[in-house]
Amino acid sequence: MNSRSLQTTIVFLVIGGILALALGGFFGSASRQFSSVLVEFQTWASSRYRGIQDFVTAPRDIVSLRTRNVELESQVSQLQTQVIELQQRVNETEILAALVSFSRSNPESTYKAASVIGRDPSPFLHYIIINRGSNDDIRRGMPVVTNQGLVGRVDAVIADAARVQLITDPASAINIYLQNAETDAVLFGSVTGDVSLDMISQDASVEPGDLILTSGLGGGYPSDMIIGQVVTMRSLEFELFQQATVQPAVDFTRLEIVLVITNFRPVDITPLVP
DSSP, rough: HHHHHHHHHHHHHHHOOOHHHHTTHHHHHHHHHHHHHHHHHHHHHHHHHHHHHHHHHHHHHHHHHHHHHHHHHHHHHHHHHHHHHOOOOHHHHHHHHHHHHHHHOHHHOOOOEEEEEOOOOTOOEEEEEEEEEGGGOOOOOOOEEEESSSEEEEEEOSOOOOEEETTTSOOOOOEEEETTTTEEEEEOOOSSOOOOEEEETOOOOOOOEEEEEOOOSSSSOOOOOOOEEEEEOOOTTTTTTTEEEEEEEGGGGGGOEEEEEEEOOOOOOOOOOO
């Protein structure tokens, strides 16, 4: 037998042996073990690859996330600003609507709307600054109101602005009328911003909740303008007059837009008073 025939015989024997082993089921167990080992190796290699990939790409992702975070924070800030602006516009619209309704229900007066642009920094004075002045025909002594009630009156004027003395100012004194008790009194401001009544007749029957209006006496204000309500009374037998604390109708801490009554001219009757 030559070498070529020998090689052919060996190949056939090997193939026959492999087929016999395969038919005997030997390769099934070995194949499963090999496949299991191969899968475990692939899982290990894949996890290591992902770890290396994450390690390599992490710095770039962090920079991207930080950039995106800055962009989102900027968008949130812009949206918050827009919300605040819209809320302010809504508030201003509501205030203007209330003032328009008030002016229509009081057609005997002529009004000019003004925005509050400043407040007196002194804790002992109670003034506001409005953005209307002599160029808008605003004059000293003109009453200032809101739809809630009396605010005060114009105290000083320049071309484009005016200073308004509030009824809470310690130098403010207003002749008023107690509607339910049908009696007159004088309303005073104070350094603390509290408002009180004095010079109430001892014969007058004044109760908490009684409405306080301007009387028109003295010529400083029109009559029948709402000021507030009586809160508490103080009456002593040996005193000439009763006194009362007052809750103003206007919230002076939230003044934004006011109305100036432009067709009222105050009358100084001081020279006529003995």
